[in-house]
Amino acid sequence: MTTANQYSLAEPVTALSGVGPRLLEKLERIGVSKIQDLLFHLPYRYIDRTHLSPIGSLRSGHYAYIQGEIELTQVRFGKRRSLLCRISDGTSSIVLRFFYFSKSQEKGLQRGLSLRCYGQVRRGQGSLEMIHPEYRVLNDQFENELDEQLTAVYPSTEGLQQPRLRKLTEQALLALKNDKDSLIELLPENILIKNKLPTLSDALTYVHRPPPDADIQSLLEGKHPAQQRLAFEELLAHQLSLLELRKEFRKEQSPVFTKNSKLVSNFLKSLPFELTNAQHQAYEIIASDLNKKEAMLRLVQGDVGSGKTVVAAMAALQAIESGYQVAIMAPTELLSEQHYNNFLSWFEAYKIDVVFLTGKLKKSLRTEIETRLENESPVVVIGTHALFQNSVSFAKLGLIIIDEQHRFGVHQRLALLEKGQKQSVYPHQLIMTATPIPRTLTMTAYADLDHTIINELPPGRKTISTSVISNERRDDVIDRIKHICAEGRQVYWVCTLIEESETLQCETAIDTAETLKEKLNAVNVGLIHGRMKSNEKEEVMQNFKKGKIDLLVATTVIEVGVDVPNASLMIIDNAERFGLSQLHQLRGRIGRGDIKSDCLLMYQFPLGELAKQRLEIMRTSSDGFNIAEKDLELRGPGEVLGTRQAGIPEMRVADLMRDARLLPQIQSAAIFLLENNSDKVESLIHRWLGKSVDYSNV
Numbered sequence: 001m002t003t004a005n006q007y008s009l010a011e012p013v014t015a016l017s018g019v020g021p022r023l024l025e026k027l028e029r030i031g032v033s034k035i036q037d038l039l040f041h042l043p044y045r046y047i048d049r050t051h052l053s054p055i056g057s058l059r060s061g062h063y064a065y066i067q068g069e070i071e072l073t074q075v076r077f078g079k080r081r082s083l084l085c086r087i088s089d090g091t092s093s094i095v096l097r098f099f100y101f102s103k104s105q106e107k108g109l110q111r112g113l114s115l116r117c118y119g120q121v122r123r124g125q126g127s128l129e130m131i132h133p134e135y136r137v138l139n140d141q142f143e144n145e146l147d148e149q150l151t152a153v154y155p156s157t158e159g160l161q162q163p164r165l166r167k168l169t170e171q172a173l174l175a176l177k178n179d180k181d182s183l184i185e186l187l188p189e190n191i192l193i194k195n196k197l198p199t200l201s202d203a204l205t206y207v208h209r210p211p212p213d214a215d216i217q218s219l220l221e222g223k224h225p226a227q228q229r230l231a232f233e234e235l236l237a238h239q240l241s242l243l244e245l246r247k248e249f250r251k252e253q254s255p256v257f258t259k260n261s262k263l264v265s266n267f268l269k270s271l272p273f274e275l276t277n278a279q280h281q282a283y284e285i286i287a288s289d290l291n292k293k294e295a296m297l298r299l300v301q302g303d304v305g306s307g308k309t310v311v312a313a314m315a316a317l318q319a320i321e322s323g324y325q326v327a328i329m330a331p332t333e334l335l336s337e338q339h340y341n342n343f344l345s346w347f348e349a350y351k352i353d354v355v356f357l358t359g360k361l362k363k364s365l366r367t368e369i370e371t372r373l374e375n376e377s378p379v380v381v382i383g384t385h386a387l388f389q390n391s392v393s394f395a396k397l398g399l400i401i402i403d404e405q406h407r408f409g410v411h412q413r414l415a416l417l418e419k420g421q422k423q424s425v426y427p428h429q430l431i432m433t434a435t436p437i438p439r440t441l442t443m444t445a446y447a448d449l450d451h452t453i454i455n456e457l458p459p460g461r462k463t464i465s466t467s468v469i470s471n472e473r474r475d476d477v478i479d480r481i482k483h484i485c486a487e488g489r490q491v492y493w494v495c496t497l498i499e500e501s502e503t504l505q506c507e508t509a510i511d512t513a514e515t516l517k518e519k520l521n522a523v524n525v526g527l528i529h530g531r532m533k534s535n536e537k538e539e540v541m542q543n544f545k546k547g548k549i550d551l552l553v554a555t556t557v558i559e560v561g562v563d564v565p566n567a568s569l570m571i572i573d574n575a576e577r578f579g580l581s582q583l584h585q586l587r588g589r590i591g592r593g594d595i596k597s598d599c600l601l602m603y604q605f606p607l608g609e610l611a612k613q614r615l616e617i618m619r620t621s622s623d624g625f626n627i628a629e630k631d632l633e634l635r636g637p638g639e640v641l642g643t644r645q646a647g648i649p650e651m652r653v654a655d656l657m658r659d660a661r662l663l664p665q666i667q668s669a670a671i672f673l674l675e676n677n678s679d680k681v682e683s684l685i686h687r688w689l690g691k692s693v694d695y696s697n698v
Helices: 021-029 035-039 103-108 162-178 189-194 200-208 216-220 225-251 262-270 277-290 308-321 333-350 363-373 410-420 439-445 471-486 509-519 534-545 580-587 609-620 624-635 637-641 660-676 678-689
Strands: 045-047 063-076 082-088 093-098 114-123 128-131 134-137 151-153 297-302 325-329 354-357 380-383 397-403 428-433 450-454 465-470 490-494 525-528 551-554 567-573 598-603
Touching (some): 035 162, 045 216, 063 093, 082 114, 093 114, 151 162, 162 200, 189 660, 200 225, 225 660, 225 678, 262 308, 277 297, 277 308, 277 428, 277 450, 297 308, 308 325, 308 333, 308 397, 308 428, 333 354, 333 380, 354 363, 397 410, 471 490, 471 509, 471 598, 509 551, 580 609, 580 624, 609 624
Parallel strands (some): 093 128, 297 428, 297 450, 325 380, 354 380, 465 598, 490 551, 525 551
Antiparallel strands (some): 063 082, 063 114, 082 093, 114 128
16 A cells, blocks of 8 residues: 555545545545645634633634533424533533434433533524534543644535545645655745745645644634735636636727717717716727727726716617627616616617517517527617527627626626627627725726726715614604605615524514505505516516505615616615625615605614624715725625625635735736746646636637
């Protein structure tokens, strides 16, 4: 049998002791197929068993290592059967809760036994508790010793236990120790020196097995130099992947559209309002992009109501006048239908063909639209994901406009781009979002795009007045709704959940709608939530827009929604449970008419410190970009953008918020590598992103 010091990091993981076909299958699920992959399968947290915490000092949300004596063990029957075990150490007591447990476990946790437990503390019913903690029974005095170093915890998959992962990583580290040259250092020496970074092998060894004298706090916070070294390389790989994507796409040719479009000029004259300076500037930049052979890839950010759609319409007219087709994609049928109605009314005078394509269309109508797209005549097609489908083929697609980009991933954008390709000529891309994205994230997540910001609201657009109000004043709020609806105006009431939840004691949309119907019998109350069928949601929104519904009780499905100028009051129930960017998006649904609008952020008492901060920011600020920056500080990037939808890959060690200060150095390192060490770029991307980026398909 091969000994550990004879292993090469390039060998398959099956060379390691104990790795057979079944274990290999599980390892491949977490991206491990070679021994070296184990080194890059990094701990996402550490268990600190170097000291015990008194139970009386525990705080909800924190991880802790505790010891106590069992006072009581019982099976609790409720919605879910659970085994409860209360332990005490003299300073206080805590409940250990197990939803999955065996008869032997129930019998084994007897009163009087001493346990050591590690887990996350949370607030339970009447006391603190740990759900499924790691625990062991202390049998004798020799078991009282504590660990000397932190224990790494790895991302895993079903059937792959932490002890097994630690043993395998141990073997990989031994192979590295005996042959450091087998791990290729891809960062040039000058980048390492300039940024004071340790070598790759030293950093990997440290993060997998922190020594006894390690700075525990900096490791737990992810700020240790060894972690920062790996975060630097990981963020650099992401940056390079997007820059490579951009470079590949820039090589492709796109159609050149006439810049001084007569259609655009006539369209502007026909509008019943003047464009803002910011809209004019944004369109000037886009018009210049569309006038070049190089493909446009531009992200336009603008707050709710800043007039991005009008700018998109001008770009569409420029493409139509040059004889090309335009595809506009939105994430929901409601939003795509709103765009369809807007473009239809704007373009009717110019005899421009505007069609609507969604999954709901009857087969005959769908076939008719698909046939029109296969014809080279100019057309504007507006739709949802239906534009991706295999049956849809474009004869002369010149411009793609994507609304609310954060709802689509990078690959979805590329898929639509592929559809428009004809003889190596690609359509231009204009991407819009009303979710202001902090600069930090824009630099990282959208490095493949040029950026334009529309930072001015149209004149006359009234500021929405925002108040923070306790749930105890619910009856006053209901009274106010009665008066507003009697005056002929409309109201939104937004809830967090659809159904009862044990953990989140929220008023839910269904219950709230029923309660409001009882209390407001003269008011037409409607209900919309994510579990309704598309056509049902559509009908409710249309009825609200037409004024048939006075008060609409909704979940966040209305976050990206239709304009209802007559809606002048919004109540957001349990507002403390929403992120700032989401609250801002929801608030943007009102204030779209001439009437002064109000938003009430209703919270459940008592309010935590973080929730107080968030609601105060909403009360005092209406600047979406300022709110987005604050949201990023408070919640982190994954939640601000919705990591999975945004196409931002999950990071292994980096954290966009924590490591934001590294981004300027990473950008300059990316440029240096592309100019001086381009041979290392592909290896770096492959090391951190694997096969997730396929440039051949751009």
